[in-house]
Amino acid sequence: MTDLTPPIFDGHNDILLKLWRAEQEGRSPEALFRDGAHGHLDLPRMKAGGFCGGFFALFAPSAGMSMDMSGDSYDLPLPPLMARDEALAANIAQAGILLRLERLGHLRILRRAADLPAAIEAGEVAAILHLEGADCIDPEFRALDVLQGAGLRSLGPVWSRDNIWAHGAPFRFPSSPDTGPGLTEAGRELVRQCDARRIMIDLSHLTEAGFWDVAEVSGRPLVATHSNVHALCPHARNLTDRQLDAVKERGGMVGVNLATAFLRADGKMDAEETLDAVAAHFVYLVERMGEDCVGLGSDFDGARIPTPIKDVAGLPALRAALRGAGFDGAVLEKLCWKNWARVLGETWGA
Structure with a gap:
């Protein structure tokens, strides 16, 4: 019998981008989520893998960008600043899909940290509405008000494409994460706004300078929802030991990214x-x-995943690998979901 315990809560997925693109092609995102779809995620496979929920990202893609990270070294050109209206249209449409999935009873959007254990107990998929790159947010924060009202509880100021808030870490290998400037002055105010609203700030995709800027401005735990260890894979997207020490000191979290380019030493x-x-x-x-x-x-x-996992139904293979690495019992529960529950409570409050 497949072992589906402990349940696994996940720091990042891009299913809303996949479902939004399907909707643009005339397909029903609700039906694809409910009945099964290509890619890594849908409701049947979530249940099959013991996936209890995670951060569901809103992301506005740029057209025509290459994500070829197959060479011995690379430095991918990043697209220019995205128009706010373009980003807002994509993000609102994706948020609307998540809200409809909740209305249909397919998942529960987490608005309070205390709702996560309850959702797990009820066997529901728990979704955090997360913004990956704040390109859609205006300097007056009106869009932030609306998205927060819809359930937004986590925000990355920037994807790797620069915006008015911050500079992003490029897809560059080998490279230090110290690749350029960090937050802009407007970005510092965005962090202050998020702290005041108890919206989590995600450090993934920020330059190292941006990481330290957030650490200076924010009083909340430092969280990188989907980043890995630079000492094991020297990619610009990964975190140095000094950054990891700061995350520990602030009681934060790092979510291990399964994208092979951020795992492999090459x-x-x-x-x-x-x-x-x-x-x-x-x-x-x-x-x-x-x-x-x-x-x-x-x-x-959002990425190429190791073959033994393949998709969300393959999460039992991850549990087995963690047990094989010596993690079991209460520690395995922490790695699978309880650490996320802790940091949500400390960031959002009860």
Whole structure:
């Protein structure tokens, strides 16, 4: 019998982007979520893998961008600033899909930290509405008001494409994450606004300078929802030991990203036939930061995932790999979901 315990809560997925694109092609996102779809995520496979929920990202894509990370080294050109109206249209449409899925009873949008254990107990998929790149937010924060009212509880100021708030870490290998400036003055105010509203700030995709800017401005735990260990994979998207130490000091979290380019020592978004690299990142993070600051940040539906997992139904393979690395019992529960529950409570309040 497949082991579906502990349940797994995930720091990042891109299913809303996938469903939005399907809707643009005339297909029903609700039916695809309910009955099964291509890619990594849908409701039947979530249930099959013991997936209890996670951060569901709103993301406005740029047309025609190459994500080829197959070379021995690379530095992908990033698209220019996206128009606010373009980003807002995409993000509102994606948020609308998530709200409809909740209305149909397919999941529960988390608006309070206390709702996560209750959703797990009820066997519901718990979704955090997350904004990956605040390109749609205006300087007066009116769009932030609306999205917060819809359930937004987590925000990354920038994807790797720069915006008015911050500079993004490029898809560059090998590279330090110290690739340029961090937050703008407007970005500092965005962080203050999010702190006041108890919206979590996501450090993934920020430059190292941006990471330290958030650490200076924000009083909340430092959280990187889907980032890995730079010492194991020297990619600009990964975190240095000094950054990991700061996350630990602030009682934050790092979600291990299953994208192979951020796992493999050679930085290639290529096939990965074992979970040895995944386990190595978990082990390194726990040894560096302790058992309370580490979880999963899969990047399902946004990246190439190791073959033994393949999609969300393959999460039992991840549990087995973590057990094989020496994690079991209460520690495994922390890595699978309880650490996320803790940091949500400390960021959002009860």
